Amino acid sequence: MAGVSTAEFWTDLYARGGDGWELGQPAPTLVEFMESTPLPPGRVAVPGCGRGHDVRYLARRGYRAVGFDFSPAAIAAAQARAKADRVAAEFEQRDIFTLGRDYANAFDGVWEYTCFCAIDPARRAEYVRTMAVIVRPGGWLLACFYPIRRGGGGPPFPMARSEVRRLFAGPFRIERAGVPLHSVQRRQGQEWMVLFRKTC
Numbered sequence: 001m002a003g004v005s006t007a008e009f010w011t012d013l014y015a016r017g018g019d020g021w022e023l024g025q026p027a028p029t030l031v032e033f034m035e036s037t038p039l040p041p042g043r044v045a046v047p048g049c050g051r052g053h054d055v056r057y058l059a060r061r062g063y064r065a066v067g068f069d070f071s072p073a074a075i076a077a078a079q080a081r082a083k084a085d086r087v088a089a090e091f092e093q094r095d096i097f098t099l100g101r102d103y104a105n106a107f108d109g110v111w112e113y114t115c116f117c118a119i120d121p122a123r124r125a126e127y128v129r130t131m132a133v134i135v136r137p138g139g140w141l142l143a144c145f146y147p148i149r150r151g152g153g154g155p156p157f158p159m160a161r162s163e164v165r166r167l168f169a170g171p172f173r174i175e176r177a178g179v180p181l182h183s184v185q186r187r188q189g190q191e192w193m194v195l196f197r198k199t200c
């Protein structure tokens with residue numbers, strides 16, 4: 001699906017209230033994980049950050065958090081909220097598939113939520129390659145995959161655990177995986193939390 005690979009597609013959704021993914025708060029699954037298993041401080045990338053609630057949450061927890069999104073509407077909203085909340089979160093308007101050019105080994109970690117399901121499924125391997133480039137050796141990638149279900153259509157484009165395991169194997173190994181307890185109600189039973197470690 002070519003449209004989802006353009007910023008215009010997403011900016012249009014933001015403009016006409018088609019942003020049904022919006023939680024208005026940090027992802028409860030991220031909060032749940034960080035409160036039980038805090039990861040060491042460092043620089044963290046958040047691809048497809050939207051309005052940046054997770055980026056601000058991570059910055060408040062002491063991470064040098066950088067949100068990337070190619071929609072100017074998302075980045076403008078994210079910057080405005082960070083400024084209003086006086087949170088030192090950074091944002092860059094950027095196609096995540098270009099990050100490898102400037103950010104090789106630049107991040108200690110990545111937080112992935114609802115970006116992987118927003119990209120064209122044909123680009124999932126490219127997504128994994130890009131994340132493998134920007135995470136330093138030994139760094140982590142924490143992901144809450146959604147929606148884990150059969151079927152097609154999207155965005156959000158569904159995925160299977162088996163596909164995720166296959167795509168991330170090689171550059172990443174799974175350190176921990178499980179069903180989160182605190183998914184928002186409409187996503188319950190369709191989320192899978194995985195902590196990966198970059199192997200090389």
Ligand SMILES: C[S@@+](CC[C@H](N)C(=O)[O-])C[C@H]1O[C@@H](n2cnc3c(N)ncnc32)[C@H](O)[C@@H]1O
Nearest residue numbers: 010021048049050069070071095096113114118
């Ligand atoms: C479903 S929304 C989720 C936003 C945010 N993660 C959240 O949970 O609120 C997907 C976001 O990814 C962004 N996005 C999709 N493809 C992208 C790409 N190739 N590069 C940068 N951002 C992208 C969209 O602009 C949109 O803001």
